[in-house]
Ligand SMILES: Cc1cc2nc3c(=O)[nH]c(=O)nc-3n(C[C@H](O)[C@H](O)[C@H](O)COP(=O)(O)OP(=O)(O)OC[C@H]3O[C@@H](n4cnc5c(N)ncnc54)[C@H](O)[C@@H]3O)c2cc1C
């Protein structure tokens with residue numbers, strides 16, 4: 001089985017985010033870039049399938065600027081992906097989900113694929129648009145928010161669960177499919193030192209922007225007309241309730257929630 | 266020119282969902298009195314939901330009903346929405362932010378080359394006929410503002426970021442539409458089972474709740490989690506958990522709030538015995554009001570909370586449940 005995993009570098013949860021002077025970008029300084037959380041689940045799921053289905057291989061693909069994109073691809077190889085493709089995005093070009101989907105479609109033309117795995121949403125923009133937009137462009141069925149994906153060789157079907165807002169659905173479907181992973185049931189593996197060292201020397205297939213842009217025609221600029229970031233006002237810390245007894249604490253809190261915060265009548 | 270807006274709503278257990286009412290409210294304020302608001306419902310058993318939709322500021326309601334649509338795939342839903350929009354003069358398509366309907370946004374936008382955003386918490390028209398949208402990103406640690414250009418925009422709203430529409434009279438006409446032939450891209454078509462509810466307590470689900478009460482390792486043992494569930498029940502709230510709880514198997518993974526679980530943004534979030542690790546915080550920091558109950562005054566959760574009680578949850582939580590039941594008139 002040929003499996004493609006779409007991976008994206010995002011700022012680590014502990015990185016400090018600061019908009020630049022115009023607010024058009026978040027400052028790159030001091031940001032540690034890591035594989036997006038759900039993409040980690042997608043990589044883990046791909047590797048579990050690969051282990052279960054003899055003769056499978058896993059290719060990770062990412063569209064993004066140097067150097068972070070190459071780094072997360074190497075990190076994915078260190079986890080066990082066989083091959084990696086880096087579609088280079090010019091530094092400073094705004095991220096646009098539809099443009100990203102079109103670029104990934106062009107990259108996917110080069111590689112046979114029975115299954116495409118992605119994160120349910122990225123840890124930075126949290127759009128959750130790229131996977132379903134790409135599925136529409138490819139003309140394949142897509143399911144987001146999936147857990148517990150398995151291959152049933154006799155029926156040539158995938159079986160998995162979609163976690164929706166009020167419950168979950170069990171799905172059986174034949175490939176090709178595009179699946180957005182919600183969370184690996186088991187904790188994702190971590191790379192071993194020998195694999196990290198090996199991944200530093202691994203070949204990363206590069207698709208330069210100058211090769212991709214002509215294929216996109218009018219879309220090569222994306223559609224996002226303006227993008228600004230602002231930070232929420234800093235939370236000043238909790239107002240602590242003083243009390244003599246648990247009953248008094250409860251009474252005071254409920255009064256505040258009703259009269260001041262107005263969260264319930 | 267005010268835009269004409271299509272709202273793709275949803276029915277949950279036969280009733281119009283809360284986020285659908287919110288989307289109808291946003292649609293009306295965008296369309297003003299000149300623009301037209303069309304409500305669309307897709308599924309099965311939609312009589313009550315469509316009747317309600319007709320009274321919530323719509324100009325007309327369209328219903329595509331078929332038993333086979335209860336477990337429709339995203340590509341099928343997209344084909345139905347496209348059949349309603351293409352040819353009609355719709356410039357804005359509003360979707361509820363539920364898991365399945367948010368996926369629709371990407372498909373529709375890709376098909377139309379429309380500008381698109383999901384998780385919108387603010388939305389207003391721009392001079393040029395487009396939309397200005399704000400949406401939390403990076404787990405609520407920043408807000409992104411986007412200008413979406415015309416001629417068509419697709420926006421999925423974040424649940425509970427907007428007030429619901431209020432009732433108007435007279436009711437708009439409801440029209441049943443035949444379901445277009447389902448797309449047959451994949452042969453054989455995927456088989457999707459009926460939804461299995463994970464609502465153990467019968468209360469609202471995490472994604473749909475206006476109040477969420479979550480418990481952490483401070484509860485010490487799985488049987489104590491009932492303290493959190495009783496507090497949630499008194500508030501009509503959904504129940505969440507920290508990863509310490511789901512990892513330990515006290516509650517299933519679907520309860521987990523945070524970076525590797527669900528992101529929630531209710532009106533009120535109550536954290537019980539949760540330390541406030543950054544991976545938990547990114548999943549709840551966009552909540553409007555946050556309350557923390559923790560015995561450690563130095564716990565980082567108090568830095569993101571609005572109100573805090575420093576104390577033993579085993580004493581505080583039962584007292585709080587009792588007080589809430591009292592003021593809400595529950596015995
Ligand atoms: C990659 C990664 C992803 C992660 N994703 C998530 C995620 O999605 N969601 C998530 O929640 N975590 C996540 N975590 C784990 C996170 O870092 C924390 O370990 C976890 O949130 C801790 O859970 P907790 O607050 O319940 O437990 P603890 O940190 O152990 O906190 C328990 C709290 O209970 C308090 N307490 C104890 N006894 C009492 C009492 N009697 N009364 C009142 N208070 C009491 C203590 O003071 C303490 O603050 C992730 C971690 C990593 C590395």
Ligand SMILES: Nc1ncnc2c1ncn2[C@@H]1O[C@H](COP(=O)(O)O)[C@@H](O)[C@H]1O
Nearest residue numbers: 006062063118119121122127128129130
């Ligand atoms: N630039 C990208 N390169 C590769 N995959 C991406 C990229 N952007 C998004 N994806 C994939 O799409 C998922 C959802 O991303 P988003 O639509 O940005 O929330 C991510 O988790 C990735 O799997």
